[in-house]
Amino acid sequence: EAGVAQSPRYKIIEKRQSVAFWCNPISGHATLYWYQQILGQGPKLLIQFQNNGVVDDSQLPKDRFSAERLKGVDSTLKIQPAKLEDSAVYLCASSLTSGPTDTQYFGPGTRLTVL
Amino acid sequence: AQTVTQSQPEMSVQEAETVTLSCTYDTSESNYYLFWYKQPPSRQMILVIRQEAYKQQNATENRFSVNFQKAAKSFSLKISDSQLGDTAMYFCAFMKPTGNQFYFGTGTSLTVIP
Numbered sequence: 224e225a226g227v228a229q230s231p232r233y234k235i236i237e238k239r240q241s242v243a244f245w246c247n248p249i250s251g252h253a254t255l256y257w258y259q260q261i262l263g264q265g266p267k268l269l270i271q272f273q274n275n276g277v278v279d280d281s282q283l284p285k286d287r288f289s290a291e292r293l294k295g296v297d298s299t300l301k302i303q304p305a306k307l308e309d310s311a312v313y314l315c316a317s318s319l320t321s322g323p324t325d326t327q328y329f330g331p332g333t334r335l336t337v338l
Numbered sequence: 339a340q341t342v343t344q345s346q347p348e349m350s351v352q353e354a355e356t357v358t359l360s361c362t363y364d365t366s367e368s369n370y371y372l373f374w375y376k377q378p379p380s381r382q383m384i385l386v387i388r389q390e391a392y393k394q395q396n397a398t399e400n401r402f403s404v405n406f407q408k409a410a411k412s413f414s415l416k417i418s419d420s421q422l423g424d425t426a427m428y429f430c431a432f433m434k435p436t437g438n439q440f441y442f443g444t445g446t447s448l449t450v451i452p
Contacts, residue, residue, distance in 0.1 A: 226382070254438075256438075263444065263445075264442075264444055264445075265342075265429050265431070265440075265442025265443055265444055265445060266383075266429075266440065266442055267442075268438075268439045268440065271438050271439075278438065279438060279439065312381060314381075314383070316383075321438045322435075322436075322438065323370075323371035323388075323390075323433040323434070323435060324371075326385050326388075327385070327440075329382055329383035329384070330382065331380060331381050331382045332381045332382075334381075
């Protein structure tokens with residue numbers, strides 16, 4: 224079974240530039256999550272999709288972050304414009320459904336450095 | 339609000355020895371789930387073990403076991419017969435039964451020494 228795929232693995236940009244990350248979840252997984260992991264901290268949920276609908280985006284900084292999952296499969300997360308404090312690893316995870324009994328499978332992450 | 343505390347930023351253990359990672363949490367919920375996740379240097383997080391709060395029996399997965407003390411709000415992870423591949427960051431996490439959001443601790447970096 225293929226895992227969660229993410230690209231790019233690394234990205235370096237200047238502040239105020241835009242950046243986009245891509246995630247391909249495990250086939251058949253209806254639920255997709257984006258997390259932000261700042262160095263020295265645990266991951267923090269940014270947004271959760273159930274198929275192509277948003278379930279929870281309460282911690283997404285909507286003035287600069289956006290995410291979509293148009294066909295209920297792949298997802299993109301965009302930052303526009305980026306700030307220095309956005310430097311982090313962005314993790315994508317997927318699960319069959321949502322809830323604590325469904326294991327979330329994580330991708331390798333995209334490490335973003337904002338200069 | 340839920341908080342998860344891991345008070346050991348770094349730990350090391352000799353290969354084949356046993357090590358225990360500590361985790362405490364704070365919640366007003368009566369039922370919830372607790373997790374340990376492993377994040378090796380490649381950064382892909384992997385579920386190690388899961389515990390449901392209303393289950394008295396401590397969860398075990400091969401060399402990994404937990405000591406769940408509900409009254410003390412403590413959830414420690416014991417790794418027996420440590421292997422070099424156990425070197426990773428370990429995160430303790432909390433989730434409500436109807437929730438979707440993990441509350442992660444700050445992690446413990448474990449190094450297994452050959």
